[in-house]
Amino acid sequence: xxxxxxxxxxxxxxxxxxxxxxxxxxxxxxxxxxxxxxxxxxxxxxxxxxxxxxxxxxxxxxxxxxxxxxxxxxxxxxxxxxxxxxxxxxxxxxxxxxxxxxxxxxxxxxxxxxxxxxxxxxxxxxxxxxxxxxxxxxxxxxxxxxxxxxxxxxxxxxxxxxxxxxxxxxxxxxxxxxxxxxxxxxxxxxxxxxxxxxxxxxxxxxxxxxxxxxxxxxxxxxxxxxxxxxxxxxxxxxxxxxxxxxxxxxxxxxxxxxxxxxxxxxxxxxxxxxxxxxxxxxxxxxxxxxxxxxxxxxxxxxxxxxxxxxxxxxxxxxxxxxxxxxxxxxxxxxxxxxxxxxxxxxxxxxxxxxxxxxxxxxxxxxxxxxxxxxxxxxxxxxxxxxxxxxxxxxxxxxxxxxxxxxxxxxxxxxxxxxxxxxxxxxxxxxxxxxxxxxxxxxxxxxxxxxxxxxxxxxxxxxxxxxxxxxxxxxxxxxxxxxxxxxxxxxxxxxxxxxxxxxxxxxxxxxxxxxxxxxxxxxxxxxxxxxxxxxxxxxxxxxxxxxxxxxxxxxxxxxxxxxxxxxxxxxxxxxxxxxxxxxxxxxxxxxxxxxxxxxxxxxxxxxxxxxxxxxxxxxxxxxxxxxxxxxxxxxxxxxxxxxxxxxxxxxxxxxxxxxxxxxxxxxxxxxxxxxxxxxxxxxxxxxxxxxxxxxxxxx
Ligand SMILES: Nc1nc2c(ncn2[C@@H]2O[C@H](COP(=O)(O)OP(=O)(O)OP(=O)(O)O)[C@@H](O)[C@H]2O)c(=O)[nH]1
Ligand SMILES: [Mg+2]
Numbered sequence: 001x002x003x004x005x006x007x008x009x010x011x012x013x014x015x016x017x018x019x020x021x022x023x024x025x026x027x028x029x030x031x032x033x034x035x036x037x038x039x040x041x042x043x044x045x046x047x048x049x050x051x052x053x054x055x056x057x058x059x060x061x062x063x064x065x066x067x068x069x070x071x072x073x074x075x076x077x078x079x080x081x082x083x084x085x086x087x088x089x090x091x092x093x094x095x096x097x098x099x100x101x102x103x104x105x106x107x108x109x110x111x112x113x114x115x116x117x118x119x120x121x122x123x124x125x126x127x128x129x130x131x132x133x134x135x136x137x138x139x140x141x142x143x144x145x146x147x148x149x150x151x152x153x154x155x156x157x158x159x160x161x162x163x164x165x166x167x168x169x170x171x172x173x174x175x176x177x178x179x180x181x182x183x184x185x186x187x188x189x190x191x192x193x194x195x196x197x198x199x200x201x202x203x204x205x206x207x208x209x210x211x212x213x214x215x216x217x218x219x220x221x222x223x224x225x226x227x228x229x230x231x232x233x234x235x236x237x238x239x240x241x242x243x244x245x246x247x248x249x250x251x252x253x254x255x256x257x258x259x260x261x262x263x264x265x266x267x268x269x270x271x272x273x274x275x276x277x278x279x280x281x282x283x284x285x286x287x288x289x290x291x292x293x294x295x296x297x298x299x300x301x302x303x304x305x306x307x308x309x310x311x312x313x314x315x316x317x318x319x320x321x322x323x324x325x326x327x328x329x330x331x332x333x334x335x336x337x338x339x340x341x342x343x344x345x346x347x348x349x350x351x352x353x354x355x356x357x358x359x360x361x362x363x364x365x366x367x368x369x370x371x372x373x374x375x376x377x378x379x380x381x382x383x384x385x386x387x388x389x390x391x392x393x394x395x396x397x398x399x400x401x402x403x404x405x406x407x408x409x410x411x412x413x414x415x416x417x418x419x420x421x422x423x424x425x426x427x428x429x430x431x432x433x434x435x436x437x438x439x440x441x442x443x444x445x446x447x448x449x450x451x452x453x454x455x456x457x458x459x460x461x462x463x464x465x466x467x468x469x470x471x472x473x474x475x476x477x478x479x480x481x482x483x484x485x486x487x488x489x490x491x492x493x494x495x496x497x498x499x500x501x502x503x504x505x506x507x508x509x510x511x512x513x514x515x516x517x518x519x520x521x522x523x524x525x526x527x528x529x530x531x532x533x534x535x536x537x538x539x540x541x542x543x544x545x546x547x548x549x550x551x552x553x554x555x556x557x558x559x560x561x562x563x564x565x566x567x568x569x570x571x572x573x574x575x576x577x578x579x580x581x582x583x584x585x586x587x588x589x590x591x592x593x594x595x596x597x598x599x600x601x602x603x604x605x606x607x608x609x610x611x612x613x614x615x616x617x618x619x620x621x622x623x624x625x626x627x628x629x630x631x632x633x634x635x636x637x638x639x640x641x642x643x644x645x646x647x648x649x650x651x652x653x654x655x656x657x658x659x660x661x662x663x664x665x666x667x668x669x670x671x672x673x674x675x676x677x678x679x680x681x682x683x684x685x686x687x688x689x690x691x692x693x694x695x696x697x698x
Contacts, residue, residue: 002302002303003301006300006301006368007278007280009279010100010276011077013100014026014101015083016103016106017110017111018082018666019084020135023047023049023061025259026049026067026080027040027042028260029069029259029268031189032265032266033071035067035069039262042055042061043059049065049357050080051358053460053464054460054461061081062087063087063090064090064094064312065357067080067356071272072269074272075370076273077370079094084453084666085450085666085668086449086667088117088118088433092121093382093398095121095125095127096309096326097371098127099277099279099281099369100129100130100277102268103115103252104134105134105150107134107138107146109145109148110631113603116153123249126282128277130246130252130253130268130271130272131150131252131253131254133254133256134258136166136171136257137171137260137263141164143164143254143256156250157245157252158254159211159215159251159253160253160254160256161176161178161212162175162254163204163205171185172184173185173263174255174257174263175197178239178242179194180209180235181197183195189265192266212238215245215251216233216241216245218250219241219248220240239274243275255267255271279326284297284298284300286395286396287393287394290341290392300368302331304330305330305387305388305390305393306327306330306331307387307393308326309395311325312324313382315426315430315465320376321376321429323375323380324371324372324373325372325373326371327366327368327372328395331365331366331368332349332386334364335350338387338388339386339392341384341386341387341393341394342383342384342385342397343379347378347380351375352373354372382398382430382432383397400432403448404451404600404668404669405448405451405452405475406448406475406476407446407447407448407455407474408444409444409459409473411445411468411469416468416469419466420445420470426466427458433454447459450668451667453666453667455472455475459472477599477646477649479552479599479683480555481596481597481598482598483595485594486593487510487589488507489507491507491508491581491582491586492504492505492506496569501569502572502576502580503568504568504580505568506582507566508542508562508563509562509564511559511560515671515672516558516672517558518558519546519558519559520559521563523562523563524564529567530563530568531568531573534568534578535563536575537578538563538578538579540579541579545586546586551595552597552683552691557672596674597680597683598674599645599646601642601645602643602644602645602668603667603669604625605638605667606638606655607665608655608664609637609659609662612663613637615658616663619658623643625643625647627640
């Protein structure tokens with residue numbers, strides 16, 4: 001019985017690149033399922049998903065919002081996720097609660113890095129996925145052309161299971177390639193009307209259908225045999241093959257439509273039931289026994305011991321704290337006691353809640369696979385594991401997100417300094433991409449996050465929720481250092497006069513690695529020149545020295561260290577001595593290996609009215625930018641460019657004045673690049689002065 005109930009759960013994340021139309025689809029799904037009476041829209045603040053004031057104001061999703069709908073005797077929980085790079089930490093967290101994903105695709109055939117990132121996460125987590133090509137109401141789209149760029153970045157076979165039917169007056173419906181019926185939109189989000197396929201479109205339909213059958217047949221030997229014998233597959237066989245292909249990550253079936261008019265949305269709900277998995281179909285989440293550290297099984301089975309992962313926290317100064325979790329195994333009950341295994345603290349679960357957009361509905365129990373919320377947990381933050389006290393386990397933590405941009409936040413009133421720090425610390429509980437530290441020299445609060453937009457939202461929330469106003473000062477550029485040459489160096493520590501001596505001697509070789517490769521340590525010690533037990537200390541010494549390079553005190557990246565020789569002393573050598581010796585040798589080798597400064601390069605997408613294009617592109621060039629392309633989005637143009645972060649620290653006001661307020665932009669970290677030689681000395685001087693590091697030779 002219980003397993004059947006789990007099989008009826010679908011936790012569906014709506015994902016895709018920023019602004020593509022995810023939230024409108026999510027709202028349309030709720031309406032089509034009969035759980036709303038009108039179509040909510042992010043445009044006018046009526047969406048069931050974009051509900052926080054910061055989201056309404058920007059008409060963009062910043063956090064994951066959740067709504068539950070029943071459909072064909074299944075329980076579908078819709079998670080509408082953010083798409084823009086600045087908020088992807090939320091999306092990643094939501095995926096740990098998802099059992100399936102719907103990739104919303106743009107008909108303009110553009111694929112941004114955000115989509116690739118989310119795809120790779122779904123892959124890593126084993127989340128079965130389907131796709132929905134949206135916004136087909138506006139213009140006629142060549143489906144194959146629009147899907148080609150998606151097929152290039154996705155390592156599953158992209159296969160349409162529907163094709164749009166329309167005329168010059170707009171989209172009318174679609175052909176269901178599985179059932180071979182034409183589905184015409186009904187009014188008011190009622191189910192579409194099924195009819196025969198019009199004779200005019202039969203050739204195009206036949207070609208797509210053949211490709212679908214071939215793709216499905218390749219998934220399974222029995223299907224292939226049948227297909228080869230008869231040249232056909234029955235509707236239920238196709239559906240079975242599609243489901244197998246989706247669960248195995250081999251196929252990405254694509255639906256089509258426009259949520260604005262309810263076209264193709266019933267098909268998404270059907271596909272969620274028929275093609276996407278229940279939590280029991282996913283690879284089991286890795287769990288380890290909290291005491292022994294040994295792996296243990298925590299299947300999506302209501303009969304197993306209770307374990308749940310907190311994937312989101314919402315702090316509200318008035319309503320208190322709400323923790324959202326996915327019950328991974330067993331069941332949670334209202335008014336029970338569980339263990340926060342991550343912190344070793346008991347927690348009292350009060351009333352369990354099911355989320356319905358802004359509202360919540362009380363529930364008695366939540367079983368394996370279900371997503372629910374509970375208020376006022378004392379010691380629990382996002383990423384923590386809640387478990388049965390008698391069988392405590394730890395589930396994988398949520399990944400942390402490295403900051404790409406930092407600002408100094410200055411409270412407007414001096415009296416608010418303490419409160420600002422405390423409130424920001426509270427906000428870190430709900431925002432895994434937010435990092436706070438105090439600059440030990442200037443005493444400023446340094447706020448770091450995924451981009452300018454992210455930090456601006458943090459500042460707005462700080463004011464709305466905690467009444468603290470801060471001003472942001474120009475961000476600090478997170479420079480890095482690397483090497484361009486090779487070098488060898490000896491690192492030696494010798495203090496052998498009086499008392500217990502210290503002796504360690506190391507020889508290392510330093511070599512550059514490709515950009516983004518990080519750090520590699522190779523041990524080539526032979527014949528016991530350095531005893532085994534000291535070798536980890538050598539690596540540790542280098543790792544501890546890496547965060548402070550010799551040019552600007554920035555982290556050193558993308559290099560390889562080979563330890564190839566050394567010597568030791570029977571009595572005076574120690575781990576500590578080898579650590580220090582290694583760090584000395586490392587600094588020496590760095591200086592000899594042609595160190596250079598790296599700067600972050602940002603990917604900018606600037607949307608401007610046609611007539612401002614020339615000015616904006618000219619300005620980007622003046623900022624050392626490289627324009628990658630321009631895409632029309634009438635009456636606007638979208639300029640894509642790579643620009644060093646140092647040149648766009650205050651881009652917003654400049655763009656506003658260049659476009660009289662009609663321009664808009666998004667910025668995301670792209671990669672690191674070398675600071676050009678003619679600027680390097682100047683930048684190094686400036687950064688050293690800012691950080692109070694004496695110039696070499698001073
Ligand atoms: N005409 C039309 N407009 C659409 C359609 N889908 C979305 N839009 C519009 O596109 C804009 C963005 O839609 P959203 O649903 O907020 O997009 P999103 O992907 O959730 O955006 P982010 O949350 O910011 O990543 C809104 O103005 C929508 O009304 C569609 O099918 N037809
Ligand atoms: Mg959205």
